[in-house]
Amino acid sequence: MKNKRPSIRDIAKQLNVSTTTVSFVLNGKAKEKRISEQLAEQVLKFVEEVGYKPNQIAQSLRTGKSRIISLMVEDISNAFFSKVARLIEEAAHQRGYKIIYCSTENSVDKTRELIRMFRDWQIDGYIITPPAGVEEDIQGLINDKHPVVLFDRFFPRLKTNYVIVDNFNSTYKAVNHLISQGYSRIAFVTLESEQVQMNDRLNGYKKALEDCLLPPLVKSLNFDKPAEENKKEITSFLVNNRQLDAIVFATNYISVWGLEAIRDITFMSPADVGIVSFDDHDVFPLFAPPVSAVAQPVEEISKEVINIMLKQLEDPEQMNTNKHVVLPAKLIIRESSLKKKLA
Amino acid sequence: MKNKRPSIRDIAKQLNVSTTTVSFVLNGKAKEKRISEQLAEQVLKFVEEVGYKPNQIAQSLRTGKSRIISLMVEDISNAFFSKVARLIEEAAHQRGYKIIYCSTENSVDKTRELIRMFRDWQIDGYIITPPAGVEEDIQGLINDKHPVVLFDRFFPRLKTNYVIVDNFNSTYKAVNHLISQGYSRIAFVTLESEQVQMNDRLNGYKKALEDCLLPPLVKSLNFDKPAEENKKEITSFLVNNRQLDAIVFATNYISVWGLEAIRDITFMSPADVGIVSFDDHDVFPLFAPPVSAVAQPVEEISKEVINIMLKQLEDPEQMNTNKHVVLPAKLIIRESSLKKKLA
DNA sequence: GTGAAAGCGCTAACAA
DNA sequence: TTGTTAGCGCTTTCAC
Numbered sequence: 001m002k003n004k005r006p007s008i009r010d011i012a013k014q015l016n017v018s019t020t021t022v023s024f025v026l027n028g029k030a031k032e033k034r035i036s037e038q039l040a041e042q043v044l045k046f047v048e049e050v051g052y053k054p055n056q057i058a059q060s061l062r063t064g065k066s067r068i069i070s071l072m073v074e075d076i077s078n079a080f081f082s083k084v085a086r087l088i089e090e091a092a093h094q095r096g097y098k099i100i101y102c103s104t105e106n107s108v109d110k111t112r113e114l115i116r117m118f119r120d121w122q123i124d125g126y127i128i129t130p131p132a133g134v135e136e137d138i139q140g141l142i143n144d145k146h147p148v149v150l151f152d153r154f155f156p157r158l159k160t161n162y163v164i165v166d167n168f169n170s171t172y173k174a175v176n177h178l179i180s181q182g183y184s185r186i187a188f189v190t191l192e193s194e195q196v197q198m199n200d201r202l203n204g205y206k207k208a209l210e211d212c213l214l215p216p217l218v219k220s221l222n223f224d225k226p227a228e229e230n231k232k233e234i235t236s237f238l239v240n241n242r243q244l245d246a247i248v249f250a251t252n253y254i255s256v257w258g259l260e261a262i263r264d265i266t267f268m269s270p271a272d273v274g275i276v277s278f279d280d281h282d283v284f285p286l287f288a289p290p291v292s293a294v295a296q297p298v299e300e301i302s303k304e305v306i307n308i309m310l311k312q313l314e315d316p317e318q319m320n321t322n323k324h325v326v327l328p329a330k331l332i333i334r335e336s337s338l339k340k341k342l343a
Numbered sequence: 344m345k346n347k348r349p350s351i352r353d354i355a356k357q358l359n360v361s362t363t364t365v366s367f368v369l370n371g372k373a374k375e376k377r378i379s380e381q382l383a384e385q386v387l388k389f390v391e392e393v394g395y396k397p398n399q400i401a402q403s404l405r406t407g408k409s410r411i412i413s414l415m416v417e418d419i420s421n422a423f424f425s426k427v428a429r430l431i432e433e434a435a436h437q438r439g440y441k442i443i444y445c446s447t448e449n450s451v452d453k454t455r456e457l458i459r460m461f462r463d464w465q466i467d468g469y470i471i472t473p474p475a476g477v478e479e480d481i482q483g484l485i486n487d488k489h490p491v492v493l494f495d496r497f498f499p500r501l502k503t504n505y506v507i508v509d510n511f512n513s514t515y516k517a518v519n520h521l522i523s524q525g526y527s528r529i530a531f532v533t534l535e536s537e538q539v540q541m542n543d544r545l546n547g548y549k550k551a552l553e554d555c556l557l558p559p560l561v562k563s564l565n566f567d568k569p570a571e572e573n574k575k576e577i578t579s580f581l582v583n584n585r586q587l588d589a590i591v592f593a594t595n596y597i598s599v600w601g602l603e604a605i606r607d608i609t610f611m612s613p614a615d616v617g618i619v620s621f622d623d624h625d626v627f628p629l630f631a632p633p634v635s636a637v638a639q640p641v642e643e644i645s646k647e648v649i650n651i652m653l654k655q656l657e658d659p660e661q662m663n664t665n666k667h668v669v670l671p672a673k674l675i676i677r678e679s680s681l682k683k684k685l686a
Numbered sequence: 687g688t689g690a691a692a693g694c695g696c697t698a699a700c701a702a
Numbered sequence: 703t704t705g706t707t708a709g710c711g712c713t714t715t716c717a718c
Contacts, residue, residue: 053459053463054463055404055463056463056464057400057403057404057409057463057464057465058404060400061398061400061401061404066400075429076419076425076428076429076432076444077422077425077426077428077429079420079422082419082420082425083420085419085420086418086419086420086446089419089445089446098443098445098460099445100441100443100444101419101443101444102432102441102442103429103432116396117441120396120397120398120399121399121400122398122399122400256625256626256629259629260628260629263628263629281626282599283599283624283626283630285603285606286599286602286603286606286630286631287626287629287630287631288629288630288631288632289631
């Protein structure tokens with residue numbers, strides 16, 4: 001039933017030329033190999049006619065290249081990552097590359113397994129938001145001359161390309177904004193994590209408070225625990241710290257957990273407490289009240305990431321230089337962080 | 344630099360056996376081919392030692408199988424699709440399959456191109472939320488005996504597997520709920536689309552109104568237009584139909600557009616109008632007011648889809664039967680659809 | 687200018 | 703019980 005696709009040999013046979021000739025023409029080497037224009041055209045025309053498409057698998061096996069880039073993000077269902085994924089895919093697609101996405105779920109094991117799988121597949125390049133603990137695997141990729149671009153986070157000790165936002169200063173500014181609005185008991189809800197981006201956010205928060213001689217108040221959650229549990233954690237944190245008057249959430253999903261927690265606490269209302277989320281979300285403007293956020297420049301991040309990747313892919317020379325891109329994030333002030341009437 | 348990975352031949356040479364033997368052992372055919380346990384074990388041990396991994400590309404070239412399933416959704420950055428994607432990926436992963444996701448953006452051309460690409464890659468199976476207009480391409484896949492599972496929508500004229508929710512009745516119930524809350528001028532905001540799921544939702548809406556002798560009021564948007572434009576469309580629709588007292592949005596992102604539109608209209612507030620969204624969203628509970636929604640059973644959908652796919656993949660007999668799964672959706676009533684104080 | 691042929695790493699029919 | 707070998711479809715060197 002499945003009528004086999006024509007192979008390069010079929011083409012060659014029909015045209016009474018050798019596969020070599022066909023291959024050269026197909027790969028645009030007709031000129032270089034001084035194949036007669038006439039023949040070249042004839043081949044092209046015939047190929048078009050029968051709708052011949054080279055077998056990518058065979059091509060990969062032969063060349064060791066796949067024109068596939070893997071994109072491993074923390075969680076594809078997170079708005080930030082899925083947006084970046086979309087944008088990167090689009091750009092890659094235009095340049096003739098395919099993107100394979102997948103989610104690491106911040107698990108070292110899963111990430112390792114995925115990297116191994118992609119190596120098996122002779123994937124051309126790796127775009128990764130690595131969980132803490134996979135330095136060695138990344139180093140392994142680099143050692144074996146695979147193009148790697150990290151984003152959202154990086155490993156300070158690793159010589160790699162990366163694209164991140166200025167987490168420290170963005171958080172610093174966000175906290176300062178809250179202070180300027182009259183808040184003084186500002187909490188920070190984040191993840192137990194050694195990832196630099198989370199650390200930088202935490203440090204930006206601490207520094208801002210320190211500069212104003214205010215005390216820090218930090219709650220750390222565990223990424224691996226189910227959302228429900230983390231919500232409960234936040235709830236009890238809030239209940240036990242009724243004096244706080246503002247909160248900075250370190251990611252958009254923590255913000256969502258936090259807001260749900262606040263909603264469920266009877267003596268507390270989101271209107272009573274200043275809120276800023278690190279990482280924006282399409283729907284934050286629709287919340288009650290609309291949530292202020294540190295917006296990461298999704299388009300620029302994607303553009304930088306894919307550009308660095310393609311440059312490496314297309315020019316092996318580039319493999320020797322590491323690009324470090326640090327982009328500014330933008331504080332978007334909505335109602336949630338403004339001075340409250342009560343305060 | 345890149346020290347080549349060992350090939351099956353290297354293994355064979357080191358062990359002084361033939362590649363066949365190694366291949367058989369590796370593929371679990373040792374028993375079947377009556378290779379001595381001793382030898383088999385020795386091979387396995389050595390393979391383990393040198394960390395040999397078969398070259399997937401070569402394997403695919405040879406077997407015509409890739410153990411990859413493609414998952415083409417409308418838009419990976421949409422909460423519904425990205426959630427399904429995550430769940431399907433997880434299940435597939437456990438069964439030794441990889442998932443390649445990508446977004447069709449509801450474009451016939453892009454979808455076609457993607458299908459073509461996946462065929463080149465000898466992808467084993469296709470999970471698709473097809474845009475209207477790709478019947479033939481899907482039919483082509485089926486003709487060539489590729490396992491296909493559609494979800495979220497399907498083509499009535501096509502003999503395929505599909506998993507959908509009961510769009511008609513779910514919408515019917517949602518509209519009825521609004522009516523029971525005292526609303527009578529209920530609008531429906533949807534997409535210009537020939538996709539069955541959108542049609543069913545529309546028809547469910549119409550039927551519910553008809554049964555109560557209420558007049559329908561439908562606004563159709565264009566998926567391909569930028570979000571901003573669609574928001575404006577909704578705004579002018581609302582402005583021109585001030586008499587309406589409730590709205591059903593046909594997808595979660597249309598709901599978001601609609602709510603943004605409402606927010607920006609001075610004489611209108613989301614508190615004044617009954618709202619139900621088809622398709623739930625994690626953050627709807629946090630909106631002002633919390634948005635009622637028809638929640639699709641994401642877990643079940645994913646489970647059904649991947650089960651059908653794996654069954655087909657593992658048992659070619661299954662290719663001859665088409666599974667049609669229609670799942671019930673659940674109306675989640677939040678504040679937005681309750682009787683208003685003003686009304 | 688063009689073609690023959692080796693070989694990428696693997697599987698499996700066939701031989702021994 | 704194990705080995706030999708012919709490809710899968712393609713690229714590319716070398717020979718003509």
